[in-house]
Amino acid sequence: MTAAPATGTATARDGQRRALVVGATGIAGSALVEKLTAEGWPVLALSRTPGAERDGVRRLSADLTSAESLAAVLAPENPTHVFFTAWSRRDTEEENISVNAGMLRDLLAALRGKDVAHVALMTGLKHYLGPFEAYAAGEMADTPFHEEEPRLPVPNFYYAQEDELFAAAAEQGFTWSVHRSHTVIGHAVGNAMNMGLTLAAQATLCRESGEPFVFPGSETQWNGLTDMTDAGLLAEHMLWASTTPAAADEAFNIVNGDVFRWRWMWPRLAAYFGVEWEGYAGAPRPLEQAMAGREDQWAELAQRHGLAEPRLDRVASWWHTDSDLGRDIEVVTDMGKSRDAGFTGYRRTSDAFLSLFDRYRADNLIP
Numbered sequence: 001m002t003a004a005p006a007t008g009t010a011t012a013r014d015g016q017r018r019a020l021v022v023g024a025t026g027i028a029g030s031a032l033v034e035k036l037t038a039e040g041w042p043v044l045a046l047s048r049t050p051g052a053e054r055d056g057v058r059r060l061s062a063d064l065t066s067a068e069s070l071a072a073v074l075a076p077e078n079p080t081h082v083f084f085t086a087w088s089r090r091d092t093e094e095e096n097i098s099v100n101a102g103m104l105r106d107l108l109a110a111l112r113g114k115d116v117a118h119v120a121l122m123t124g125l126k127h128y129l130g131p132f133e134a135y136a137a138g139e140m141a142d143t144p145f146h147e148e149e150p151r152l153p154v155p156n157f158y159y160a161q162e163d164e165l166f167a168a169a170a171e172q173g174f175t176w177s178v179h180r181s182h183t184v185i186g187h188a189v190g191n192a193m194n195m196g197l198t199l200a201a202q203a204t205l206c207r208e209s210g211e212p213f214v215f216p217g218s219e220t221q222w223n224g225l226t227d228m229t230d231a232g233l234l235a236e237h238m239l240w241a242s243t244t245p246a247a248a249d250e251a252f253n254i255v256n257g258d259v260f261r262w263r264w265m266w267p268r269l270a271a272y273f274g275v276e277w278e279g280y281a282g283a284p285r286p287l288e289q290a291m292a293g294r295e296d297q298w299a300e301l302a303q304r305h306g307l308a309e310p311r312l313d314r315v316a317s318w319w320h321t322d323s324d325l326g327r328d329i330e331v332v333t334d335m336g337k338s339r340d341a342g343f344t345g346y347r348r349t350s351d352a353f354l355s356l357f358d359r360y361r362a363d364n365l366i367p
């Protein structure tokens with residue numbers, strides 16, 4: 001007779017729970033590290049560049065694109081709960097699939113034979129919207145998005161990562177969860193997609209040069225309903241699913257639980273920064289063009305205000321905010337499945353933005 005598979009509530013043979021956060025310096029991973037340490041978990045935090053020292057956290061430096069590097073770094077470790085929030089942005093979806101599914105596959109292979117009870121994978125709404133190459137372009141499910149929608153008939157690195165997760169779970173006997181997030185509001189510097197810091201940089205540059213804070217996106221985004229995901233709430237959700245039997249082996253959407261219209265939100269963000277604003281006025285005005293060539297302006301104001309990061313390209317991800325706010329469809333997300341399974345976490349999105357800006361100010365990343 002074979003042993004019953006471990007469940008997400010299982011502990012290691014020594015009775016301890018140990019977390020491994022993969023992508024620990026990212027916008028989602030760093031919130032997980034904070035949440036897990038606050039809950040008293042010992043945390044292994046994996047990325048290439050080590051993050052800041054923190055009590056209860058051991059930093060592991062490994063390259064997920066190198067199976068040898070992973071095997072060597074993880075050989076002496078024995079995590080029970082794995083939180084996968086890493087990704088590597090590539091030029092084509094074919095490359096995204098090969099690299100990002102490969103990183104997850106090699107990570108899970110390096111953990112084979114250890115006490116892993118649960119693996120939580122973060123993905124996103126591109127599961128429903130399609131990959132960057134075919135973003136919000138083809139036929140897609142009606143909004144609000146529900147978890148049971150069939151996959152779109154186009155290759156997508158999230159699908160490839162899910163398939164790696166399902167295969168390893170079946171082979172190794174751990175439980176899994178998938179967390180489909182909308183745009184994340186969270187704390188990171190130098191990462192690929194960070195709308196909060198991008199809008200803070202835009203507002204700061206505009207205020208300094210006496211220009212209005214212009215909404216860059218589409219008419220649909222300005223007027224339609226939308227939602228977002230606070231990184232702290234996402235961390236709560238991933239921890240909840242990892243330790244709740246009713247949530248094992250399921251995919252869940254994760255958003256804040258409120259909806260808003262950008263035409264309501266934008267003046268509130270402008271008021272925080274004390275800058276005049278303009279809404280949608282006949283056509284999108286993408287940040288990639290409007291904010292081009294501002295590197296020296298940022299470096300100069302960073303020096304004047306004594307800011308921690310003088311490089312604008314490590315603060316703003318214009319391309320990502322343009323693509324999110326430029327969508328021509330309304331994007332809202334259903335949370336019913338999580339609520340039915342017992343997750344009742346909630347954030348007010350306007351508060352999530354403003355408290356994030358307070359934090360970036362306290363860290364001297366914006367004046």
Ligand SMILES: NC(=O)c1ccc[n+]([C@@H]2O[C@H](COP(=O)([O-])OP(=O)(O)OC[C@H]3O[C@@H](n4cnc5c(N)ncnc54)[C@H](OP(=O)(O)O)[C@@H]3O)[C@@H](O)[C@H]2O)c1
Pocket residue numbers: 022023024025026027028029046047048049050062063064065085086087088122123124125181182183184185188191192193194195
């Ligand atoms: N950000 C959003 O708004 C958002 C919204 C919805 C869904 N998502 C999805 O969520 C997932 C995570 O994205 P994120 O935005 O949280 O990521 P992120 O902030 O860009 O962080 C990525 C993390 O992965 C690490 N990493 C990247 N390449 C690595 C490598 N080769 N070896 C080891 N570590 C590596 C990075 O650290 P180092 O560079 O130091 O190694 C960093 O810690 C992605 O699938 C993304 O599509 C993101």
